[in-house]
Every structure is written in structure tokens, then in C-alpha cells.
Amino acid sequence: MAILEITHLSKRYKDVLALSDVSLKVRAGEFVTVIGRSGAGKSTLLRCVNRLVEANSGSIEFDGVQVLTLKKQDLRHLRTRIGMIFQHFNLVPRQTVIENVLHGLLGYKSTLAGVLGFYTAEEKEKAFDILDRLGLKDQIHKRCDQLSGGQKQRVGIARALIQEPRLILCDEPIASLDPGSAKKIMDKLYRISRDLNITILMNLHQVDVAIKYSDRIIGVREGRIVYDDDAQKLKKKTVAEIYGSEAEDILFEEQAG
Amino acid sequence: MSTPPAVSRVLFRRNLLFLAGVVFVGALTVGSSLATDFSFPAGLASVPKAFSWMAVNFIPNARALKALPNIGLKLAETVLVSIMATVLAGGAALVLAIFASRTTRPHPAASAVVRLVASVCRNVPVVAWAMIFLLSFGQNVLTGLLALFIGTVGYLTRAYAEAIDETAESSVEALRASGASWLQTVAQAVFPSVLPQITSWMLYMLETNIRDATLVGILTGTGIGFLFDIYYKSMNYSSAALVVLGIIIVVIAIESTSNALRKVIL
Numbered sequence: 001m002a003i004l005e006i007t008h009l010s011k012r013y014k015d016v017l018a019l020s021d022v023s024l025k026v027r028a029g030e031f032v033t034v035i036g037r038s039g040a041g042k043s044t045l046l047r048c049v050n051r052l053v054e055a056n057s058g059s060i061e062f063d064g065v066q067v068l069t070l071k072k073q074d075l076r077h078l079r080t081r082i083g084m085i086f087q088h089f090n091l092v093p094r095q096t097v098i099e100n101v102l103h104g105l106l107g108y109k110s111t112l113a114g115v116l117g118f119y120t121a122e123e124k125e126k127a128f129d130i131l132d133r134l135g136l137k138d139q140i141h142k143r144c145d146q147l148s149g150g151q152k153q154r155v156g157i158a159r160a161l162i163q164e165p166r167l168i169l170c171d172e173p174i175a176s177l178d179p180g181s182a183k184k185i186m187d188k189l190y191r192i193s194r195d196l197n198i199t200i201l202m203n204l205h206q207v208d209v210a211i212k213y214s215d216r217i218i219g220v221r222e223g224r225i226v227y228d229d230d231a232q233k234l235k236k237k238t239v240a241e242i243y244g245s246e247a248e249d250i251l252f253e254e255q256a257g
Numbered sequence: 258m259s260t261p262p263a264v265s266r267v268l269f270r271r272n273l274l275f276l277a278g279v280v281f282v283g284a285l286t287v288g289s290s291l292a293t294d295f296s297f298p299a300g301l302a303s304v305p306k307a308f309s310w311m312a313v314n315f316i317p318n319a320r321a322l323k324a325l326p327n328i329g330l331k332l333a334e335t336v337l338v339s340i341m342a343t344v345l346a347g348g349a350a351l352v353l354a355i356f357a358s359r360t361t362r363p364h365p366a367a368s369a370v371v372r373l374v375a376s377v378c379r380n381v382p383v384v385a386w387a388m389i390f391l392l393s394f395g396q397n398v399l400t401g402l403l404a405l406f407i408g409t410v411g412y413l414t415r416a417y418a419e420a421i422d423e424t425a426e427s428s429v430e431a432l433r434a435s436g437a438s439w440l441q442t443v444a445q446a447v448f449p450s451v452l453p454q455i456t457s458w459m460l461y462m463l464e465t466n467i468r469d470a471t472l473v474g475i476l477t478g479t480g481i482g483f484l485f486d487i488y489y490k491s492m493n494y495s496s497a498a499l500v501v502l503g504i505i506i507v508v509i510a511i512e513s514t515s516n517a518l519r520k521v522i523l
Contacts (some may be wrong), residue, residue: 107435
């Protein structure tokens with residue numbers, strides 16, 4: 001059953017067409033990766049799903065709800081069920097690990113409690129449990145600007161998990177990490193999708209990583225979907241089509257890695 | 258490898274432009290000194306004389322010491338007015354900056370209006386604001402306070418808005434994505450992120466305002482500036498000198514205090 005269904009979606013920034021008539025379906029629990037050159041529209045596609053970017057036309061259905069017509073309160077409610085992880089982690093660097101994780105609950109709280117940062121004992125316990133599972137137990141009261149890149153991304157994952165989301169959007173989650181931390185983060189996200197049955201929609205630069213972890217790969221070129229099939233069926237010729245003149249560099253990287 | 262002719266032509270034109278600029282500025286300087294009857298050599302020649310005059314007249318003596326309590330009182334008044342203007346303006350600027358910033362503005366139109374108002378507040382000099390308020394409020398403390406307040410609001414609104422865009426944009430995006438409301442985002446992501454910059458800018462404005470308050474006081478007839486004006490015009494130079502000494506000490510004290518505070522915050 002499809003948890004996310006995007007139909008004929010288009011987005012234009014002034015004179016650039018970022019997405020052009022994009023349609024795709026994601027099944028619940030599926031691990032789907034979007035690949036393509038920078039500027040192909042991957043990031044826009046992801047941000048249209050939780051409406052950080054407003055699409056111009058088309059429709060998005062998430063878990064039976066029409067996303068693009070939602071009003072303010074309903075949109076907030078929708079967003080609580082969609083987690084998001086970012087390339088640059090997007091934490092509040094001066095706050096502690098646990099404070100940043102608790103931010104994931106703001107959407108569920110009353111405005112006043114959220115503004116004042118009042119969290120219940122249960123909520124704090126939940127944050128602690130998630131951090132413990134992600135191996136950050138000893139870092140809980142550290143400020144986030146004192147963490148390594150991999151640790152910061154794990155805080156980002158914890159912030160998304162505390163929302164108890166059905167879908168997590170991952171925007172280049174390993175692009176600013178060293179190879180070792182990148183592998184750990186990918187393994188964590190893979191386990192999350194398998195163990196918690198959370199759907200993952202991810203933008204990725206590394207084709208080999210995409211093939212290794214994903215159930216399905218979507219290739220985007222100049223705002224259009226040019227490939228949408230099993231990860232294992234992706235051929236070099238298709239990668240060349242998706243990446244155009246950049247393909248040689250990508251394939252070389254693959255051989256080297 | 259030789260430089261292509263097109264490139265050297267561009268370089269030549271740039272040199273020519275620079276030369277023209279230097280000549281223009283030079284001509285402007287000579288022209289304006291002629292127009293105002295200011296002779297640079299004569300001005301330079303009077304420097305030793307000015308210093309020897311200062312050495313004789315501008316030394317605090319017993320008479321000046323009698324004025325000390327009054328000087329201290331006026332100095333304190335000036336400092337307090339500056340602090341009050343800066344803190345009030347800091348609060349107002351924070352609210353305005355949230356409306357002005359690209360990251361947190363509720364609507365682009367709100368941002369444009371706030372930026373315009375802040376720009377007017379900032380670009381009209383504080384002394385000019387003092388003159389404007391002098392007409393409606395007369396010579397009193399409120400006039401000076403208002404002038405400092407308006408100038409500071411203009412300056413801080415812009416500085417704060419830039420601080421928000423620089424440091425909070427990414428975390429604001431993350432909180433919005435998780436369903437947090439606008440107010441929650443401002444309170445939980447924006448405030449903690451910009452707190453050090455906000456304090457640092459406010460301390461800087463406090464230093465600036467204490468200096469400006471002295472000048473504004475001459476106009477508004479209040480504070481240490483006015484006291485200097487009185488002593489100077491009644492040829493009580495030794496007391497005027499003590500005023501200057503007091504201002505210098507206060508400015509240095511405030512600056513070193515705020516530097517120490519900055520180190521603690523950052």
C-alpha cells in the first residue's frame with residue numbers, strides 16, 4: 001500500500017523549472033533513494049512533501065491526506081508525522097543534545113509549553129531512551145557544537161525519531177561526513193527502516209551507497225524522473241543518463257571505492 | 258605566457274580610472290580647504306601653541322575639585338541614560354528584527370516596512386534626531402533618551418536581523434519541518450542561537466551611546482555634555498578639563514567591562 005503518492009508535481013523558481021510533472025509512489029516501510037546531479041530538483045522534491053517548499057501544481061497524498069491543500073494547524077499535524085534529516089544537521093549548536101532532541105516534540109505541544117520549553121518527565125525519558133539506543137548516552141548534556149559530525153547527525157536522527165514519524169525525509173544525510181561516520185549513519189537509517197518499519201525517502205549523491213541500502217532508486221534529471229525501479233536493476237548506462245557529463249566522475253568513484 | 262591584449266586593455270583602463278579617482282579626491286580636498294578658509298599649514302603650526310595653552314589652562318586644580326561631586330553626578334546621569342536607551346532599544350530591535358529577518362519574517366511585506374523604518378532611524382544621525390525632538394519635547398532628559406533610542410533601534414534591528422539569518426536559518430528550517438509553530442521556533446531556535454551576538458551588539462551600542470550622549474547632552478541641556486558646555490563658556494577651563502578626564506575614564510571603564518563580559522559570553 002502506498003503511504004506517499006506524488007502525482008504530476010511541478011515547481012518553478014522564477015525562471016527555473018525545478019520539478020516537471022513528477023509522479024511517484026512510495027510503499028509503507030520502503031527505503032527509496034533519489035539520485036541525480038546537484039540542481040536536478042532532488043532537494044525541492046523532498047521539501048515539497050512537507051511543504052517547506054510550496055509546489056505550483058500537482059498533488060501529494062500522504063497516508064490518505066491531501067498535503068497541498070492543508071491549512072495551518074493540519075499542516076503542523078502532518079509535519080509531526082514526517083521526520084527530516086539534513087546535510088548540515090540543522091541543530092541549535094549552543095543547546096545541549098537532549099534539548100535538541102526534545103525540539104522534535106514541539107509540534108505536539110501547546111504553543112505556550114513549547115515557547116517556554118516545558119517538557120514532561122515522560123518526554124524527557126523518551127528522549128533519553130532514543131539517545132541511548134543511538135549510542136549518545138554519555139553526550140546527553142553536551143552542547144551540540146562540541147560533537148563530531150557523525151554524532152551531530154545522530155542527534156538529528158534522534159530528533160526525527162522522537163516525533164514517531166511514519167516517514168523520514170533525508171536530505172543528503174552523509175554529504176558532510178567522513179566515510180566511517182557515513183557508513184554508521186547509513187546503517188542506523190537502514191535499521192530504523194527495517195526494525196521500526198519507518199519509510200525512508202532519501203536524496204543521495206553516492207550511487208554505490210544508494211544501490212547498497214535502497215529497495216528502490218529514483219533517478220532525477222533536470223526536474224524529471226528518468227529512472228524508477230529496483231536498486232539492483234540500475235545499469236551503468238542509466239547512471240550515465242542521469243548524470244550526463246558528470247557520469248564519468250561518478251563511475252570512477254565507484255570503481256575506486 | 259603573455260597576457261592577452263583584451264586583458265591588458267582592461268587592466269590599463271582600471272589603472273587610468275584609479276588615477277582619475279586620486280586626482281579628483283585631491284582636487285576636492287584643496288578646493289574645500291580654499292572655500293572654508295582653512296589652511297592646513299597654519300593649522301599644523303598652531304598645534305604646539307594649543308598644547309602649551311592646554312598645559313597651562315586645562316589642568317584640574319583645587320577649584321575643579323570642588324566641582325567634582327557635581328561632575329560625578331552628571332556623569333552617572335549620562336551613563337544611566339545611555340544604558341536605559343540601549344536596553345530599551347535592544348528589546349525593541351529584537352522584536353523588529355524577527356519581523357525583518359528573511360528567516361523569521363511572518364510576511365515579506367512586514368520585513369520590507371520594518372527594514373525601511375530601521376534604515377531611516379539609522380541613517381539620520383543621532384544629533385539630528387536630538388534636534389528634531391528638541392522642537393517637540395524641549396531641553397530635557399527625555400529628548401536625549403529618545404534620540405539615542407531611535408538611533409540605536411535602527412542600528413540594532415539591522416544587526417540582529419543579520420545575526421538571525423546567519424546563525425538560525427538552518428535550525429529554524431528543522432523546527433518548521435517537525436511541526437513547531439512560529440512562536441515556538443522563535444523561542445526555541447532563534448533566541449538561543451543569537452543570544453551571544455545580541456549581547457555583544459548591545460554592549461557595542463552601549464559604548465557608542467555613552468560617547469554620543471555627551472554630544473547630545475550639549476544640545477539637550479542635560480548630562481555631562483551640558484556641564485562641559487557651561488564650564489567652557491564661563492571660562493572655567495580647569496573644571497572643563499576634569500569633565501573631559503571623567504568622560505575618558507568612564508568610556509575606558511565601560512569598554513573594558515564590556516570586553517570582559519564578551520569573553521564570558523562567547
